[in-house]
Amino acid sequence: MPPLSPVYLLRKLLADERWRRLHVKASLWAALGVVLVLLLGSWAIVPFEESAPRATITSFPLALWWSVETATTVGYGDLYPVTLGGRVIAGIEMLVGISVFSVVTASLATWFVGSAARHARQVARAAERAEARGKADAESELRALHARFDRIEQLIGGEGGPGSGPVR
Secondary structure, eight states, X not given: OOTTSHXXXXXXXXXXXXXXXXXXXXXXXXXXXXXXXXXXXXXXXXXXXXXXXXXXXXXXXXXHHHHHHHHTTOOOSSXXXXXXXXXXXXXXXXXXXXXXXXXXXXXXXXXXXXXXXXHHHHHHHHHHHHHHHHHHHHHHHHHHHHHHHHHHHHHHHHTTOTTSSOOO
8 A cells, every 4th residue: 555545544543552542532433423413413404494485405315415515614505504593503513523623633633743753752762872882882992092002102112212212
């Protein structure tokens, strides 16, 4: 699967235990709630609207389509309530739709930010380990150089050659 396909992303989301515990539950409850509100709203609006003059929502299938349009904030304008009761139901559906999309968006954003933060912590730990290895290697190399210089000084100083006398 390509990395940006919905199936790939869903598998990736469900693989993370922490995300499954909170975010999936919240998203599933929100989805269940919106489906319930769509069905109840569609069922409840028809009696208010079907006999009203200039009514466009006159049957359950039309009401269901209107509910989906309203909850998703698409609102094509082909169906709309004309009665006070219908407008109250519309307001409730709008609030529920916006809330559900907000919950789902927040869940996804939290997962992405958490994933990026975990990745950043892993990179920071790897950098700290590399820095510690680099310091240890540099100290080891420095000790080896000091030992070599000490050995060279011993060799030069032990021969009694021209540079072995006191410095003036």
